[in-house]
Amino acid sequence: MAELHIRKMTQEELGLALSWAAIEGWNPGLHDAKTYFLADPNGFLLAEFDGKAIGCISAIKYSPDFAFIGFYLVKPEFRGQGYGMQLWQAAMSYLSGCNIGLDGVAAQQANYQKSGFQLAYANVRFQGEVGLVNADKPNKLKGAVVPLGTVPLSSLFTYENAFFPADRTAFVQAWVEQDDANALAYVDEGSVQGYGVIRQCQTGYKIAPLFADSLEIARSLIAALTADLPKGAAFFLDVPACHQDAVLFAKGFAMEPVFETARMYTQTQPALPLNRIYGVTSFEIG
Structure with a gap:
């Protein structure tokens, strides 16, 4: 039986993930792959199922004390099967010990709170x-x-x-x-x-x-x-x-x-x- 495999992205694969983000309406910049990757080359994770890329997340460790998580996306046909949670857990494990920030949709606040996040303010x-x-x-x-x-x-x-x-x-x-x-x-x-x-x-x-x-x-x-x-x-x-x-x-x-x-x-x-x-x-x- 095929299992989910989670690994670091390359910069080229980050470009692929940004194309998914564009489909979702996130409206990325034309050169975000090159610039984002420099924030932490180890901080972009790709989920693969049966050899196919199905999801991604950014887990940027800026220092031993501070990190930022985001860019959390699973392709629609693979949602609701627990793959997103495995991605999330891998990212949180990599950032263990850091104060972690995120910008999440308001509807998911309760789920983020379960992972220890507390609301600071809204961004509009x-x-x-x-x-x-x-x-x-x-x-x-x-x-x-x-x-x-x-x-x-x-x-x-x-x-x-x-x-x-x-x-x-x-x-x-x-x-x-x-x-x-x-x-x-x-x-x-x-x-x-x-x-x-x-x-x-x-x-x-x-x-x-x-x-x-x-x-x-x-x-x-x-x-x-x-x-x-x-x-x-x-x-x-x-x-x-x-x-x-x-x-x-x-x-x-x-x-x-x-x-x-x-x-x-x-x-x-x-x-x-x-x-x-x-x-x-x-x-x-x-």
């Missing part, structure tokens, strides 16, 4: 349309929005460190340098005070992340990130629901909520500056 995906609202509102900012490539990587990493509970420099460097994307920073007197990345996805574009020290800086960044997109193009932003200014900010760009996740952790909620997070990086890897 907003969708907008380029040109629907004039984003070029005047501001009184003294600094400037510049291509992130003109900013020393050390300055970017120093700024980024406040927004994530573990080091992820290899991933961040690849993320801001990926193809079919634009990465911008807001700099004032040599200091990075915000940055954002917009990348092309299967449908439209995602702004992820969008970190900023003030509402005006966030507004300046989103205006610049969307400035060269085709009029009418869809763009998306994933906003912590507990950051009310960010929610109002998204609505100010005529964006509408289209999806919601539950951010949960197995241990203490990391002390992140949620009041400066206008867009999270990824529901799949944190």
